[in-house]
Amino acid sequence: MSTTTLSAPDAPNAPDGPADGDMLTLRQDALHPAIADPSMDSMRILSETAMKFPEALSFSSGAPYDGNHDLADLSFHIDRYVKHLQERGVPQQRITRLLFQYGPVNGFIQDDVAQMLRNDEDIDVPAEAIMITHGFQEAALVALRGLFSGPDEVLLSVSPAYVGIRGAARMLDIPLEAVDEGPQGLDPEAVAAAARAVRATGRRPAALYLVPDFSNPSGTVLPLQARRRLLEVAAEEDLIILEDNPYGLFAPEGEAMPTLKSLDTAGRVIYLGSFAKSAFPGARLGYLVADQPVTGADGATRTLAQELSRAKAMFSVGSSSLSQAVVGGILAENGHTLRPATRELAAVYLERLQVTLDSLAEHFPPEDHAEHQVSWNTPRGGFFLTVEVGFEAGLGEMERCARDYGVSWAPMSMFHIDGGGERQIRLGFSNLAPEAIREGIARLARFINHTPRA
């Protein structure tokens, strides 16, 4: 409830109105509070740091490996999708319209995604349970908009968490409560306790957000037993789980864990998928799996994904047909399974993880910890790891490090919901070649060694 007006004090406003020709100046604090909230800058910082410091080696983002990207691929994938439709007997005029015109709100490659999910994730849902979205971000917004309708409904989120979930909740004015994770990810009993604590304040915990596999930012993996228990907790506490899984493909061979969605026999999980890492980020394509039946006033039952279509329509009308065709082409070309296609890519990331760990150990021998005060976790896969340093490492330190030492990273405090992580940094190693990682960690070591412990 704001009583400020848009105009700055030096521009007199209603009811008198400014003199003709006076240029309106806005005050930042008259805009939505999120606009003035530095934590809402986190996505922009993650997306743009590499561009802002082009000379620096960038551990700042989760940008995927792009050494195998070729501009010619774009046309190839689109052509491949067109061929896929032709093989299924879709008339040429219908294909052209699909690519150029307004399309179905929930998308047109749900069948392809459903096949992929059966092959790769043991998730067996009909196409009607899938919505194609403008990346994870829109999937999260649509799910949150559907599930939340008032200030008494609270989203529980793992903390530290991917900045996009905090941003999505903030855009919709949804209150967020943090559940701190440990080295093994989220503790299901901590989730239950958090849900009960929210309920004790007269509010309702409606959903829980987490990344069970190679979490962004911490790199943790939720153990199998904790996955099963978390599903029980969701049923006991009447929670919907928003499972975000961009990194699950990048486990060492034989170590892939079952998703919560594949273990979910009670309809507690909405699965949020992304093609940013398995295809490429520029496509901005993701999807939502919501097979829960919803009963309407008319007695009819539809899937939650179909019901959420009303929100999707008003967020984006539909997803980009070009991006859908490119991803559809990739899926068709790979027989609707991405695991074999990404095995080589997974090996690239695992090598980079190992080089990062080895370089850290070289510069910061564990036996000298008392001196350098540097330690880190050792994820089994994914894109990220956490480094603890002996001083506060915020955005200012990161920018100084990028400018003066030629290496950028992300302050872990950016990902904490209620404070924390001030002395930690997130290293994203996914888009640096081994040689660049070694050089980057050497630069980082110089920065750390030159920075007073405090």
Added chain:
Amino acid sequence: MSTTTLSAPDAPNAPDGPADGDMLTLRQDALHPAIADPSMDSMRILSETAMKFPEALSFSSGAPYDGNHDLADLSFHIDRYVKHLQERGVPQQRITRLLFQYGPVNGFIQDDVAQMLRNDEDIDVPAEAIMITHGFQEAALVALRGLFSGPDEVLLSVSPAYVGIRGAARMLDIPLEAVDEGPQGLDPEAVAAAARAVRATGRRPAALYLVPDFSNPSGTVLPLQARRRLLEVAAEEDLIILEDNPYGLFAPEGEAMPTLKSLDTAGRVIYLGSFAKSAFPGARLGYLVADQPVTGADGATRTLAQELSRAKAMFSVGSSSLSQAVVGGILAENGHTLRPATRELAAVYLERLQVTLDSLAEHFPPEDHAEHQVSWNTPRGGFFLTVEVGFEAGLGEMERCARDYGVSWAPMSMFHIDGGGERQIRLGFSNLAPEAIREGIARLARFINHTPRA
């Protein structure tokens, strides 16, 4: 503020929890109220009616003419944009990264759009005042999120209005007040009166939405004098104007009106642009022009478009690189002016408008109005016209007409914010060839003549 739980009554929930294996069933009325609101279905209906009734001739949407679309164009436009960047000396690796990786939140073709706006619309703003968006819909969401922060802030909207604005406001729980338009579009004095009426209830009218050129759904054009007066009213009543202009290019030659933004010397207008009609809808690409200076707590001044970047990041991370490249290629190929390129297209639409008007006159001679009770307006351009009929023409009638008479249209009541338009239909003639229009109006005439006046 909802106290309902997600679970249906037959699925007992917290604190006892359902028995293991019980499948969660959701009640529609436990979701956000917009999900159960039939008016939120309007976008889906407009987008999907043509697909739902493939045998019917469709006057139901604003789908642009697609007779000149060729799948090969997609690769051509992307290649053209790559060449454009090469000509400007952008290194190949940077180009590849731009197409595949995470990019700048506000986009990468703002320079190209700024040039186009100078050439085509006499709007002279720097690239920093432009944000590339996932279509008009995201531009509206981002602008609304920035300008509105509490339940006391009200959006004024022309009524009837494009369904997307009502949906965007609804997604963000922003209250909407209708300002009814007349045959000449919105009356500026009615806007002033509406703003004062809102203020009299203790709330603040923060912004006004309208389509001054060939409005969707009615086809009206705001006269020049009313444009000037509306800008005065905005200053007097401290309103921001959200000017939505998808159809301005499609005026008869020499009749294009100056946009509100080009007349705005006081920074009152945020201009919302779309490439859905000038390029193609599948790209889902639009933009927002917000050059208003915003002063922050740090004393620095940035453009409103830059400030709104924090919201854009959390709605979509960034816009599709593929769609930006295609549109960037179209702009480069056309010397950054779309008026000559769309002249032929404008002629196509003007012919279709004329054929629609002529066919209506043939089937419903004005001198027999007392008998058939059918009348219509005569827009000078755009994609739509309004037909008044002698009975209530809602969604049920439309579906019956599509199924039994082979022609679909849109009930005008779908576009009214506070009721109204029950006996009107919107005809979108943009994607039907003249022969199909003649046949479609003949079918419509049969439907109308077989439907009892009531």
